[in-house]
Structures are given as structure tokens and as C-alpha cells.
Amino acid sequence: MVKPEERILITDLYELTMAQAYWAHGVIGQATFSLFVRDLPPERGFLVAAGLEDALRFLEDFHFSPEALAYLESTGIFSRSFLDYLSTLRFTGEVWAVPEGALVFAGEPILEITAPIIQAQIAETYVINQIHLQTMIATKAARCLIAARGRGLVDFALRRTHGVDAGLKVARCSYMVGFQATSNVLAGKLYGIPITGTMAHSFIMAFSSEEEAFRAFAETFPERSVFLIDTYDTLEGARRAAQVALEMKQKGQRLIGVRLDSGDLLALSREVRRILDEAGLPEVRILASGGLDEYRIDELVRAGAPIDAFGVGTRMGVSEDWPWLDMAYKLVAYEDRPASKLSPGKASLPGPKQVFRFYDEGGQMREDLLALREERIEGGVPLLEKVMEGGRLLRPHPALTEIRERFQRAFGQLPEPYKALRDAPRYPVRLSPALEALANTLAARRGELGES
Amino acid sequence: MVKPEERILITDLYELTMAQAYWAHGVIGQATFSLFVRDLPPERGFLVAAGLEDALRFLEDFHFSPEALAYLESTGIFSRSFLDYLSTLRFTGEVWAVPEGALVFAGEPILEITAPIIQAQIAETYVINQIHLQTMIATKAARCLIAARGRGLVDFALRRTHGVDAGLKVARCSYMVGFQATSNVLAGKLYGIPITGTMAHSFIMAFSSEEEAFRAFAETFPERSVFLIDTYDTLEGARRAAQVALEMKQKGQRLIGVRLDSGDLLALSREVRRILDEAGLPEVRILASGGLDEYRIDELVRAGAPIDAFGVGTRMGVSEDWPWLDMAYKLVAYEDRPASKLSPGKASLPGPKQVFRFYDEGGQMREDLLALREERIEGGVPLLEKVMEGGRLLRPHPALTEIRERFQRAFGQLPEPYKALRDAPRYPVRLSPALEALANTLAARRGELGES
Numbered sequence: 079m080v081k082p083e084e085r086i087l088i089t090d091l092y093e094l095t096m097a098q099a100y101w102a103h104g105v106i107g108q109a110t111f112s113l114f115v116r117d118l119p120p121e122r123g124f125l126v127a128a129g130l131e132d133a134l135r136f137l138e139d140f141h142f143s144p145e146a147l148a149y150l151e152s153t154g155i156f157s158r159s160f161l162d163y164l165s166t167l168r169f170t171g172e173v174w175a176v177p178e179g180a181l182v183f184a185g186e187p188i189l190e191i192t193a194p195i196i197q198a199q200i201a202e203t204y205v206i207n208q209i210h211l212q213t214m215i216a217t218k219a220a221r222c223l224i225a226a227r228g229r230g231l232v233d234f235a236l237r238r239t240h241g242v243d244a245g246l247k248v249a250r251c252s253y254m255v256g257f258q259a260t261s262n263v264l265a266g267k268l269y270g271i272p273i274t275g276t277m278a279h280s281f282i283m284a285f286s287s288e289e290e291a292f293r294a295f296a297e298t299f300p301e302r303s304v305f306l307i308d309t310y311d312t313l314e315g316a317r318r319a320a321q322v323a324l325e326m327k328q329k330g331q332r333l334i335g336v337r338l339d340s341g342d343l344l345a346l347s348r349e350v351r352r353i354l355d356e357a358g359l360p361e362v363r364i365l366a367s368g369g370l371d372e373y374r375i376d377e378l379v380r381a382g383a384p385i386d387a388f389g390v391g392t393r394m395g396v397s398e399d400w401p402w403l404d405m406a407y408k409l410v411a412y413e414d415r416p417a418s419k420l421s422p423g424k425a426s427l428p429g430p431k432q433v434f435r436f437y438d439e440g441g442q443m444r445e446d447l448l449a450l451r452e453e454r455i456e457g458g459v460p461l462l463e464k465v466m467e468g469g470r471l472l473r474p475h476p477a478l479t480e481i482r483e484r485f486q487r488a489f490g491q492l493p494e495p496y497k498a499l500r501d502a503p504r505y506p507v508r509l510s511p512a513l514e515a516l517a518n519t520l521a522a523r524r525g526e527l528g529e530s
Numbered sequence: 531m532v533k534p535e536e537r538i539l540i541t542d543l544y545e546l547t548m549a550q551a552y553w554a555h556g557v558i559g560q561a562t563f564s565l566f567v568r569d570l571p572p573e574r575g576f577l578v579a580a581g582l583e584d585a586l587r588f589l590e591d592f593h594f595s596p597e598a599l600a601y602l603e604s605t606g607i608f609s610r611s612f613l614d615y616l617s618t619l620r621f622t623g624e625v626w627a628v629p630e631g632a633l634v635f636a637g638e639p640i641l642e643i644t645a646p647i648i649q650a651q652i653a654e655t656y657v658i659n660q661i662h663l664q665t666m667i668a669t670k671a672a673r674c675l676i677a678a679r680g681r682g683l684v685d686f687a688l689r690r691t692h693g694v695d696a697g698l699k700v701a702r703c704s705y706m707v708g709f710q711a712t713s714n715v716l717a718g719k720l721y722g723i724p725i726t727g728t729m730a731h732s733f734i735m736a737f738s739s740e741e742e743a744f745r746a747f748a749e750t751f752p753e754r755s756v757f758l759i760d761t762y763d764t765l766e767g768a769r770r771a772a773q774v775a776l777e778m779k780q781k782g783q784r785l786i787g788v789r790l791d792s793g794d795l796l797a798l799s800r801e802v803r804r805i806l807d808e809a810g811l812p813e814v815r816i817l818a819s820g821g822l823d824e825y826r827i828d829e830l831v832r833a834g835a836p837i838d839a840f841g842v843g844t845r846m847g848v849s850e851d852w853p854w855l856d857m858a859y860k861l862v863a864y865e866d867r868p869a870s871k872l873s874p875g876k877a878s879l880p881g882p883k884q885v886f887r888f889y890d891e892g893g894q895m896r897e898d899l900l901a902l903r904e905e906r907i908e909g910g911v912p913l914l915e916k917v918m919e920g921g922r923l924l925r926p927h928p929a930l931t932e933i934r935e936r937f938q939r940a941f942g943q944l945p946e947p948y949k950a951l952r953d954a955p956r957y958p959v960r961l962s963p964a965l966e967a968l969a970n971t972l973a974a975r976r977g978e979l980g981e982s
Contacts, residue, residue: 080531080694080716087716088694090686092727094715099729099750105736149719155754195736202730206689207697234542237658238854241695242532242540245659263546264532264539267601275544277551278654280861283869284557284647298551302607309871392854401853402690402844409732417735419761 083143085136087150089203094150097196098160107413109195110430111202112187113209116404123502124492125403126220126485127176127188128251129212131475133205134466137191140169140201169197173466174451176433177476179216179254179485180461181492183505186433186448187462188213195412202407210405211244212251218372218397219252220489222390224497225376230387232274233260234367235395248395254478255485258387269478276304276337276365276389288315292322300331304365307336307350316350320357327359335363335386343368344383351384365389371398372499418520427513428520434458443491449510535595537588539602541655546602549648550612559865561647562882563654564639565661566860571852575954576944578672578937579628579640580703581664583927585657586918589643592621592653621649625918626903628885629928631668631706631937632913633944635957638885638900639914640665647864654859662857663696664703670824670849671704672941674842676949677828682839684726685712686819687847700847706930707937710839721930728756728789728817728841740767744774752783756817759788759802768802772809779811787815787838795820796835803836817841823850824951870972879965880972886910895943901962 080088100106115125142150142164150156150164171193176182188209191198222231233252239245249265259274260266266273277295285291288309296303305322307315316336323333336354338346343366354362366378367389375388392398408426409417416428430451436444436458447458465472476484496502509517532540552558567577594602594616602608602616623645628634640661643650674683685704688697701717711726712718718725729747737743740762748755757774759767768788775785788806790798795818806814818830819841827840844850860878861869868880882903888896888910899910917924928936948954961969 079534079537080698082531084716084719085531087719088688088697089715090688090713090727091715091718091725092713092729095727095751095754096729096733096747099733099747100736102750103746105746109732109736111732150715153718153725155751195732199730199732203689204694207691207694210690211693236540236542237655238662238857239659240692240848240853241663241699242656242659243693243695245540246532247693261542261544263541263543263602264536266543266605267536267539273543273605275542275547277544277548278651279871280561280563280647280651281548281551283861283871284552284561284864294555294557295548295551298554299547299607302547396692396848396853398853401692401848401850405690407689409735412736419731419735 082139083145086140086142086146088207089200093200093202095155096199098156100196100199101160101163106194106196108192109198109409110190110192110411111198111407112410112426112431113189113205113405113407114187115182115184115213116406118184119400121399121500122217123496123498124181124183124217124505125213126216126255127180127182127213128178128216128254129209129247130175130178130189130465132208132212133189134173134471134475136204136208137169137173137201137466137469138471140167140197142167167197168469169193169201170469171197171466172464172468174430174462175465176461177463177481177484179481179488181443181488182433182461183446183507185427185507186446187431190410190430190462192430206405206407210403212247213405214397214400214403215248215395216251216255218394219257220255220485221372221499222375222388222394223256225372225379225499226388227379229379229385231257232387232389233257233262233394234389234391236262238392239395244395250478252390252394254481256482271478277306279306279309282306282309289318289322292319293325296322296326296331296333300326300329303333304335304337305333306339308338308340312338312341312346313349313353316353320354320359323359323362324357333359333362335365337365337367337389339368343385344378344381347383347385363387367391369393376499416516416520418517427509427517429513429516431513433461435461437491441491442493443505445506445508447508447510448513450513450516453510453512455510534591535597538592538594538598540659541652545652545654547607548651550608552648552651553612553615558646558648560644561650561861562642562644562863563650563859564862564878564883565641565657566639566858567634567636567665568856568858570636573851573952574669575948575950576633576635576669576957577665577855578668578707579632579634579665580630580668580706581661581699582627582630582641582917584660584664585641586625586923586927588656588660589621589623589625589653589918589921590923592619592649594619619649620921621645621653622921623649623918624916624920626882626914627917628913629915629933629936631933631940633895633940634885634913635898635959637879637959638898639883642862642882642914644882658857658859662855664699665857666849666852666855667700667847668703668707670846671709672707672937673824673951674827674840674846675708677824677831677951678840679831681831681837683709684839684841685709685714685846686841686843688714690844691847696847702930704842704846706933707941708934723930729758731758731761734758734761741770741774744771745777748774748778748783748785752778752781755785756787756789757785758791760790760792764790764793764798765801765805768805772806772811775811775814776809785811785814787817789817789819789841791820795837796830796833799835799837815839819843821845828951868968868972870969879961879969881965881968883965885913887913889943893943894945895957897958897960899960899962900965902965902968905962905964907962
């Protein structure tokens with residue numbers, strides 16, 4: 079549990095040592111840092127930008143509490159006068175960002191911070207941490223959405239997400255892209271996401287029979303029961319569930335569904351559907367869970383499995399096939415001097431930027447142009463918005479439901495080929511001639527310096 | 531940021547709905563749940579148990595605050611009388627656990643909780659979440675230790691861990707198994723871990739030349755500078771670092787090291803070592819970072835790369851090759867009645883258990899025997915300890931340095947073959963005849979029921 083007064087310490091030490099060296103040498107000018115993903119994994123045709131709200135909240139609340147300063151002093155690394163300087167430091171900069179729920183591609187800035195370099199430097203670690211996690215998860219969850227083709231999705235990931243913060247952000251980001259609910263109770267409280275759940279095997283086992291367990295649960299929750307039927311034998315479990323469902327029906331209640339959690343989900347869902355239908359229970363839904371991700375959901379849906387909703391847990395919650403993105407936060411300008419880095423495989427493009435998005439006549443995305451921020455590009459819709467100025471938010475944080483709607487609209491504009499779960503074509507992102515010229519000039523100049 | 535009064539809501543909803551159904555039906559007896567990893571990934575020859583302290587702190591503090599209850603009431607899911615019951619609920623159970631830093635294998639309980647079933651059920655999600663994350667990361671970090679063969683390791687993962695909680699736990703668990711330090715400042719404060727860091731490319735780029743940046747940093751931190759030398763050209767960077775290091779030497783200061791962060795780390799480390807040695811700077815160390823994990827470190831060390839220490843980030847911090855473990859928390863007994871689950875691929879063994887570890891004459895681990903807890907096994911050293919009784923800790927939480935020492939000892943007792951980074955043999959874990967008999971009896975009995 080991180081206390082608010084400790085939040086500023088969620089940083090790599092070098093942000094703070096660099097800050098002291100900047101400060102001691104009068105390197106206190108305006109810097110622009112750009113946050114972007116260098117390359118997309120082959121299994122990702124797009125990214126869903128997410129995490130901005132947490133990044134902005136960090137900047138709004140940016141300050142070194144007495145408790146944080148006392149710890150820094152205890153390390154013996156920092157000078158007293160620098161710690162005094164930190165004690166009054168606030169974030170006073172400007173932030174441009176892609177709104178949460180919008181789609182981005184490799185090399186496109188998701189967020190750019192322009193601020194006195196010490197502020198922008200100290201913000202690095204937390205800002206990457208949150209936007210990295212949430213963009214990765216929103217993207218992974220959106221892929222589940224593609225695979226599910228309209229069937230329901232719920233987030234069951236909390237127990238195996240990487241810690242509590244991840245558990246909350248997985249609930250938030252999966253809901254953002256269209257999941258219906260989460261099992262995570264605290265996420266329900268914090269984000270207003272509908273919460274849902276079924277029952278565990280332990281519940282069945284704590285009663286002397288499966289039927290007794292079903293009956294007990296239905297008595298307590300006559301309107302919201304989903305029976306887990308695979309504890310001993312799935313088909314026997316389905317028959318017992320059907321029996322209890324019929325008893326409920328006689329009382330005017332309704333069994334919402336049954337859950338399959340192991341075995342051959344395709345074959346079992348067909349047999350269970352048949353058992354339920356033959357019992358006159360076509361309204362009882364089938365929920366499947368257990369090791370699901372977009373690949374497995376895609377197989378089941380393509381095969382026509384009669385599954386109404388999927389409970390998606392671990393593999394979505396840890397973005398199992400790609401549990402990280404190559405996200406960087408790079409200095410692109412210092413005191414109006416554009417900057418770029420030339421390290422092999424890690425080169426960055428100079429200058430504050432804007433992404434201009436072009437649509438075809440049907441409203442479908444056609445291509446993006448990555449340009450310098452001050453360029454005026456005819457016909458392109460700018461993607462980054464100015465969201466903070468002088469350290470103040472320029473608009474309230476949008477509600478999660480609003481972000482969810484934005485994602486729905488944006489996703490509808492992405493042509494189908496880019497939604498392929500594997501080997502999606504690369505969405506076209508061109509560089510503006512001005513940006514390309516600047517990058518080349520800088521590379522050539524540095525090359526000369528390198529040989530001097 | 532989770533507030534202490536919200537912590538109890540870090541749970542799947544079904545824990546609470548099951549609780550209400552248990553409560554409504556008088557299912558309030560003592561239950562034992564066992565937490566274990568079903569199977570190890572092929573790349574894991576062992577696991578390092580970790581996360582117990584956080585799990586126990588949750589149980590010590592187990593209570594529903596007025597704020598938590600108000601949210602639960604607002605959902606409309608729970609009855610007023612059940613919420614009243616929750617308002618006075620505390621954890622009063624017993625916990626047996628493998629101490630943090632000890633080694634465990636597939637199927638062995640890491641923790642067992644015996645408590646009134648409602649308490650033990652509600653604890654499930656948080657307890658798994660923390661022990662899963664920390665065991666996974668401690669194990670991954672221990673593999674880096676194997677690969678590094680005595681060279682230094684530091685944790686640089688924070689920016690791309692899955693959220694803040696993961697960042698803290700990665701620092702904790704990597705230090706637990708022998709990392710020297712972390713870049714994570716808050717982890718330094720919370721866990722007393724040494725903090726360390728170098729500089730970023732932005733620092734170099736904010737100055738008008740690389741040399742000027744090096745000199746500025748050295749002036750501010752004459753005793754703790756590590757120069758990042760790959761911003762423009764690594765070998766040029768090394769020459770400039772050497773020059774500044776010589777200036778420092780003349781002032782009686784010492785450059786600690788240089789950091790390589792891109793390119794061919796083997797070839798570059800050799801050339802940089804030569805540049806430093808030829809400049810008369812054999813004491814300047816080489817630190818490497820950038821995409822490292824146990825596999826890459828192993829290659830570099832085997833090839834004799836003159837790298838003194840590795841900064842390990844993302845791939846360790848997300849356990850990139852296996853970002854989850856198949857960890858479960860299963861009911862194994864209810865009111866002295868052993869229980870087991872038969873779901874295909876997810877069967878569990880009944881009864882409270884103990885792991886007895888056998889060592890050879892040289893003190894090396896030979897095999898484990900998984901037995902019922904009440905069995906007395908000659909010559910085997912029991913692995914699980916009773917750490918909580920009546921909801922109270924039986925000993926203070928051990929210091930992280932103490933856990934670190936325990937890991938060192940335990941790891942020294944694991945025979946080398948099980949430390950292979952790939953295709954390690956399976957460490958022998960036998961079942962006691964009594965446990966095997968009980969499991970068979972239960973399976974047969976359930977089989978009969980299944981056909982009834």
C-alpha cells in the first residue's frame with residue numbers, strides 16, 4: 079500500500095541524481111520528452127492508448143512531502159540545498175497526449191511533456207509505468223473483444239495479475255474496451271465497473287453434494303446464480319444444475335448460467351447446451367473460463383461453441399504472449415533545440431510531434447502522418463490534445479464510460495485487416511518531410527561530432 | 531493508491547457471494563485451503579517461495595471498514611444482516627507456510643490456511659495475488675543469479691513492471707535472492723534495499739556535448755558516477771568517459787563505472803575494457819543493461835564478456851518467458867473431512883499437508899516427501915512452519931536480510947542439475963503412502979457419486 083506522501087518516490091534513483099546534477103549546473107531549461115512504443119510485437123496490429131489519467135494525476139499531485147525528503151536525506155546521496163529546492167518543486171509544465179481509448183501505432187507519441195527539465199525527468203518512471211501497463215492491457219483486452227465477436231467478456235484476472243495495482247488497471251482497461259464486468263470488487267468501487275462472479279470449486283466441495291451446493295447458492299441469490307459444474311464431472315454437473323434450475327423456475331426464479339472451467343470446452347459446451355435445452359432451459363447461459371485468451375476464444379467461437387460469455391483471467395491479465403511493450407520516454411527537445419538519440423536499434427526522432435490521422439470517405443482510417451507539432455497538415459485530424467498547461471488540467475478527467483465510447487468509435491474506424499490476431503499488416507505511418515529532414519540533419523551532425 | 535480501509539475489497543466478488551451463501555446455510559465450519567503451484571514451466575527447475583509477509587499482513591489486518599461495507603451495500607447484492615456479520619469479522623485462523631526464500635516444487639503447499647470457511651474463502655484472492663507475483667519474480671531473479679555466476683546484479687525494472695505494486699515487489703524479491711541494489715527509490719525506503727542508478731540518455735543530450743555531461747555529473751557526484759556511454763557512439767563514449775575519469779583521478783576521485791545499454795554487448799564490452807585499461811583505468815567497472823534476462827546474461831558470461839555487473843529490467847520484472855504460474859488455492863479439508871477436486875488437469879490432493887525434505891550426507895537436497903500434516907516422517911525436515919494461530923502471528927516478520935540469508939543457504943543445498951536454465955530435471959517429490967491412499971479413496975468415492 080503506497081501512501082500518497084510516498085508517491086513521488088515511485089521513481090528510479092537516477093531521475094533524482096540527474097536532477098541534482100542538472101540543478102547544480104544550471105541545466106534548468108524547458109525540455110520536451112516524448113513517450114512512444116518503438117516497435118509493435120508481431121501479434122499486435124494496433125495499440126489502445128491508456129493510462130493517461132493516472133499519469134496526469136501524478137503530475138497534478140507532484141510534490142516532495144517531508145516524509146519523502148527525510149528518506150532522501152537519509153540516503154546521504156543528496157545535498158541539503160538540493161533537497162530544499164525539491165521541497166518546493168511542483169509540476170508546472172504542459173502535456174500533450176492521445177486520449178485514452180484512441181488507437182496508436184509504433185513510433186507515435188502517446189504523450190509529450192514540455193516542462194523544466196528537472197520536472198519532466200523526475201516524472202519519467204511513473205508515467206512510463208502506468209501508460210505501459212494500461213496500454214498493454216487495453217490492447218490485449220481489445221484482442222479478446224475481436225475474438226469474442228459480440229459474445230460477453232468478463233475480467234477474472236485479479237488473482238494472478240502482477241500485484242494489486244495491475245489487478246485494478248486490468249479491470250479498468252478491459253472495461254474500457256468493452257468487457258462487461260469484472261470480478262474485482264475494489265475496481266468496482268474505484269471505477270464504477272459492474273462487478274460479477276460465480277462460485278469456486280471450494281463452494282461445491284464444502285457441501286455434502288453438488289446439488290446441495292447449487293440449491294444453497296440459488297436460495298441465497300435467486301436472481302444472480304451461475305453454477306460451476308466441473309468440480310467432479312461436467313456433464314453430471316450440468317444435469318444437476320438443470321434439475322436445480324427447474325426447481326428455481328417453478329418458484330419464478332431464473333438460473334442465469336452455468337460455468338465450465340476445465341476440459342474440452344468446445345465438446346463440453348455442446349453437450350451441456352444439449353442437456354440444458356433438453357431440460358427446457360434454453361435461457362440458461364453457458365459461461366466458459368480457464369486458460370482463455372484471444373487465441374483460445376477465437377478457436378472456440380470459430381468452431382461455433384455455444385458459449386455465451388467468457389471469463390478471461392490470467393493470460394489477458396498478464397498479457398501472456400507479450401507481457402511488455404518496447405515503450406520509451408525520450409528527450410526530443412531541449413530549450414528549442416531538437417534532440418535525438420542514435421543508439422543502434424534505439425534511435426529516436428527529434429522535436430515535439432503531432433500525429434495527423436487520415437480517414438477515407440467511409441470514415442475508415444487510412445493512414446497516419448507523424449509530423450512536427452507546429453506543422454499544419456491539410457485534411458489530417460490531429461491525435462494529440464493539449465491536456466495540461468502550467469501544471470493545470472485543461473479539462474476534467476473523462477469518465478471511464480466516455481473513454482469506453484471513444485474506444486468503440488475509434489475501433490469501428492480501424493479497417494478489419496489490422497485487427498487480425500496474428501500477422502496483421504503494418505498500419506501505414508508516414509513521416510512528414512519536415513520531420514524526416516530534421517531527423518536526417520541531426521543524425522548527420524552527430525555523426526560528424528562522433529568522429530571529432 | 532489503495533487506502534488501508536479498502537484493502538479487504540481486493541477480492542473477487544465470488545468470495546463474498548459464496549460467503550453469504552455459506553453464512554445463510556450454516557456452512558461455517560473449519561476449512562483448510564492449500565496454496566500450491568500445479569506444474570512448473572519447463573524452464574523452471576525450482577521455485578523460490580515469496581510473498582508470505584504480505585499475505586500475513588492482510589490476514590492480521592483482515593476487517594471490513596465502514597467504507598468497504600458502504601460500497602458493498604450500494605451494490606444491492608448483499609443482505610443487511612450479512613453485512614452486519616461482516617462488520618465484526620476478523621481472521622481467527624491458523625496458517626502454516628514455507629518461509630520466504632525457501633525452495634519449493636510442483637504440488638508442494640507454499641501456504642495452508644485453516645480457519646472458519648468464510649474467512650479462509652475471503653482471503654483467497656489477495657493471498658494468491660501476492661504469493662503468485664512474488665514467488666514468480668523471486669524465482670526469475672534467482673535464475674539471473676545463476677547466470678551471472680557471481681557478477682553483480684541490480685534491479686532496473688520499475689518502469690515496465692505491471693504497475694507500482696509489482697515494481698515494489700520486484701525490487702524486494704530480486705534483493706531477496708541476491709541482487710545488490712535496486713533503482714526503485716520507494717523500495718529503498720520501504721524495504722531498506724540499497725538504491726542505485728546511473729544516468730539516462732536524456733542527461734547526455736541535455737548538455738551540449740557528451741563530455742560536458744560526464745563532467746557535470748562527476749562534479750556533482752564525485753564518488754558515485756557511472757557514465758552512460760552509448761548515446762551517440764559507444765566507443766567514442768568510452769574514450770570520453772576515460773578522459774573524464776582521468777581528470778577525476780587527478781583530483782583524487784574515482785569513476786565507478788561506465789554503462790553499455792545497446793548494441794553487441796559482448797564485442798562492445800571487450801573494446802570498452804581495452805579502452806579503459808589502455809587509459810590506465812582498470813578500476814573503472816563495466817555495467818551492462820538493455821534487454822537482459824538470465825538467458826542473455828548466461829550467454830555473455832559464458833563468452834567471457836568483461837562485464838562486472840548487469841542492470842536487469844523488464845524481462846526479469848515481468849518474468850518475460852513465463853509471466854504467470856499455475857498457482858491454485860484449493861479446499862483440501864472441511865470439518866475434518868478431506869476434500870479433493872477431480873476436474874481434468876486440475877485435480878488436487880486432499881488433506882492438510884507437510885513437505886518433508888531429505889538431504890544427503892553432504893547436506894545437499896535429495897528428495898521431498900509430500901505427506902499428510904499429521905504424519906511423522908523419520909529423517910525428513912518439515913518445510914512448512916506454523917506462523918499464525920488464532921489470527922495472531924507466532925513470530926515477527928523476518929527481516930529481508932534474514933530471508934536473503936535463508937535463500938543463500940537453501941540455494942547452496944540445491945544440487946546443480948536443478949539449477950539448469952533450460953530442461954532441468956524434475957526434482958523428486960514423492961507422495962507418502964498415507965496421502966496416496968487417501969487421494970485414491972476419495973477419487974474412487976467421488977467416482978461412485980458421479981454415477982449416482
